[in-house]
Amino acid sequence: MPSPVVTRCAPSPTGYLHLGHAYAAGIAFLRARQAGGRFLLRIEDIDLTRCRPEFTDAIFEDLAWLGLTWEQPVRRQSEHFVDYRQALDALHERGLLYPCFCTRKQITAEIAAAGQAPHGFEGVVYPGTCQQLDHAERIDRMAGGEAYALRLNMAAACARIPTWPLHWHDETAGRQTVTPDLLLQGFGDVVLARKETPASYHLCVTHDDALQGITLVTRGNDLFPATHLHRLLQALFGWPVPVYAHHHLLTDDSGERLAKRKNAPSLRDLRDRGLNPSAIWQMAGLDPSRILD
Known part of the structure; x- marks a missing residue:
């Protein structure tokens, strides 16, 4: 029997989520739903200098407002150093x-x-x-x-x-x-x-994907090269190797990728402007009817 599909969304709480985050979360959610699999949410808050609890709370609120559901408990990396x-x-x-x-x-x-x-x-x-x-x-x-x-x-x-x-x-x-x-x-x-980050993204993401049984990693194509390094870590530790699906990144009107550091409009900004979840999914290029029950 084939293994059940297990996907995850793993944002870092260093700011409010924007449309690009919604797109990434929606892709992972849909892949799990289509396969009758499992969708996990993981909080990657290893950067103790930049991550803040209020942003973690906002992640839960924003993704739930968009109509996504996930398994409990949510793994918070800062609790597992x-x-x-x-x-x-x-x-x-x-x-x-x-x-x-x-x-x-x-x-x-x-x-x-x-x-x-x-x-x-x-x-x-x-x-x-x-x-x-x-x-x-x-x-x-x-x-x-x-x-x-x-x-x-x-x-x-x-x-x-x-x-x-x-x-x-x-x-x-x-x-x-x-x-x-x-x-x-x-x-x-x-x-x-590092001193300020007790474990790096590369180590933590491969460790947790193995620990949580992730079989399909959906993420932006900016992380495509990093997967070569992740494959080495998997080999060193004897961890399983998931299938990867690297997707395009959403961009603004000038062609720049949406990013927190470039002040991309947050999901809550869009919500305050009167947009509903269906409109958000349409803006992200995803079919709302496949996500919203």
Whole structure:
């Protein structure tokens, strides 16, 4: 028997939801409903400096107003840092993590001095400066209270995978291939935890998708490249690999993607203007009759 379809919507409470969030939530909800599966809501509030409780409350209110329903309880990542710490500890015990004391300014200066700036999927690739520190210096600097991030030693992580290449499937783009060169050049030694964010998005999202039995990940195509890294983490931990469906992002009249930081009109702004849920779904390009009972 095929596995039941389990999808999720996983917003971060760093502001009010806008039309793009509604579209993403609607896609996940519809895919679960069409398959007679399950739709989960997860609150990705690991960024303790930007996430706020009032935005979490607003997420529940806005999605319910739009006519969406989801299973309870809702997983809030800020309540599960122990889980992510255990995952980080497992990587550390395998020699795959190291502390990085470099500030962003120092990284920029080092790359400039080297006369080259290799760019990956998420910007400039870290040059691996702190990977060269010996164990004693690392311990002394950590004990002295110096701020640091935890980076994945990408070369060492790739060496732990017994069979290459890895693969994952996107419903539109088809079968995707992951190789060590792609990961080293596209990501390098990525940060998996910081002082202000005890675990990174990359670690938490793959951990929770596995924990919650997500079989179909629907999300914006801006996250398509990140799936290569997520596939590596799945292989390192032995987590199952869901099917992915990366969709387009909604844009404004100028062609810019809708974003909180660019003050895209929030769903509550639209509601205050007199729009009802049916109108919101139509604006998002989804059929209201398939969502609203």
